[in-house]
Amino acid sequence: MTERPLIWIDEAMLDHDPTHGVRSAHPESPERLAVLLELVDEAVGAGTIELRRPTPADPDALRLVHTDAHVDALLGLAGRSEILDADTSITPGSIHAARLAAGSLLDAVAAVCAGEAKRAMCLVRPPGHHAEPDRAMGFCLFGNVALAAAMARSAGLVERVLIVDWDVHHGNGTQAAFWQRADVLTFDLHQHPWYPGGGAARERGSGAGLGHCVNLPLPAGLGDADYLALVDRLLIPLADRYAPELVLVSAGFDAHVDDPLGGMEITTQGFAALCARVQAIADRHAGGKLILALEGGYALAALRASVAGCIEILAGAEPPNIRERPRSGTAPLAEQFAQLNEL
Numbered sequence: 001m002t003e004r005p006l007i008w009i010d011e012a013m014l015d016h017d018p019t020h021g022v023r024s025a026h027p028e029s030p031e032r033l034a035v036l037l038e039l040v041d042e043a044v045g046a047g048t049i050e051l052r053r054p055t056p057a058d059p060d061a062l063r064l065v066h067t068d069a070h071v072d073a074l075l076g077l078a079g080r081s082e083i084l085d086a087d088t089s090i091t092p093g094s095i096h097a098a099r100l101a102a103g104s105l106l107d108a109v110a111a112v113c114a115g116e117a118k119r120a121m122c123l124v125r126p127p128g129h130h131a132e133p134d135r136a137m138g139f140c141l142f143g144n145v146a147l148a149a150a151m152a153r154s155a156g157l158v159e160r161v162l163i164v165d166w167d168v169h170h171g172n173g174t175q176a177a178f179w180q181r182a183d184v185l186t187f188d189l190h191q192h193p194w195y196p197g198g199g200a201a202r203e204r205g206s207g208a209g210l211g212h213c214v215n216l217p218l219p220a221g222l223g224d225a226d227y228l229a230l231v232d233r234l235l236i237p238l239a240d241r242y243a244p245e246l247v248l249v250s251a252g253f254d255a256h257v258d259d260p261l262g263g264m265e266i267t268t269q270g271f272a273a274l275c276a277r278v279q280a281i282a283d284r285h286a287g288g289k290l291i292l293a294l295e296g297g298y299a300l301a302a303l304r305a306s307v308a309g310c311i312e313i314l315a316g317a318e319p320p321n322i323r324e325r326p327r328s329g330t331a332p333l334a335e336q337f338a339q340l341n342e343l
Helices: 011-015 031-046 068-075 092-112 144-154 170-179 224-242 268-285 300-314 330-340
Strands: 004-009 048-050 119-122 161-165 183-192 213-218 246-251 289-296
Touching: 004 068, 004 092, 004 144, 011 031, 011 092, 031 300, 048 092, 068 092, 068 183, 068 246, 068 300, 092 144, 092 246, 119 300, 144 170, 144 183, 144 246, 170 183, 170 246, 183 224, 183 289, 183 300, 213 330, 224 268, 224 330, 246 268, 289 300
Parallel strands: 004 048, 004 119, 119 289, 161 183, 161 246, 183 213, 246 289
Antiparallel strands: none
16 A cells, blocks of 8 residues: 555546636636646655546446436537536537546545555546536536445445535535435535525435435635634534545635635635545544545636645645634534534
8 A cells, every 4th residue: 555645637637628718718727737737747756646547437337326318418429519508518528528537536436445545636627516417517517526435335345435525615416416325424515605506504315315414504704714613513523423434525625715716715724724634534434545536726826735735634744733713603603503413
């Protein structure tokens, strides 16, 4: 087993270009991956990571989460340019890029569960947490993290999976995939009200999944100390009770204070501290098995710095010391969510 984190990335994901060549036309631009390719090259040179290239997700694997109609429709658009909704479009390389993004997560699950490494990060695009079982939306084509959790369960690699989503937007697609399942616990912190509009605290799953969907809809303006206080009060007790055997993170960085698509105030150090918190959960319950997957993050400098901070944590760096205190409204908010989730 290598002590270095495994990093999945591929230049072919640059070929997904919803800007259609006009870089200012869409925030989910190929430049997001370009700055991360530079970062990864530097990390490889420094010997701090182990680089992996993904294999495209097999159509049958995509069906673990998505309907036949959705998979067949998207695969049938390979090599074409289409507008799928007001936010989501494809160009000729998009479907291959989306299969590589999903394949990165599937490969990472297989590698981590086989003991090749404890920790991994998949630097992928298009992102995935808005992709519903039956449709693409919100820049997302396939549910990358949801597919990883579903594959880990269907292959019998683990019994229980925890998904933490700290993207500024609610991961509606991930929630939909596991709404009635108890073998995957989803924990989602997101700005509310904000796109896509769901993620209310009362949305807790149904049937066998009741209580296994945890939503923290948050007011704009929260920063590092607020997020960490919420994680400490809510996520850690839930994880202790659930005892996940694999931890997955929808690691969106659009809650960064510099990001144009969000209204939160997390700093680069704050994301590193969040990464350290989920890594501690994985170490305590899952034998260290932790995989982060890129979701949002549209301020390029902030994206690069935040990803770098998380990679450093995965590689063994000490977490930053966040000195600020949570604002006064955070504690009552945490208690409200704790009561709803019987903590």
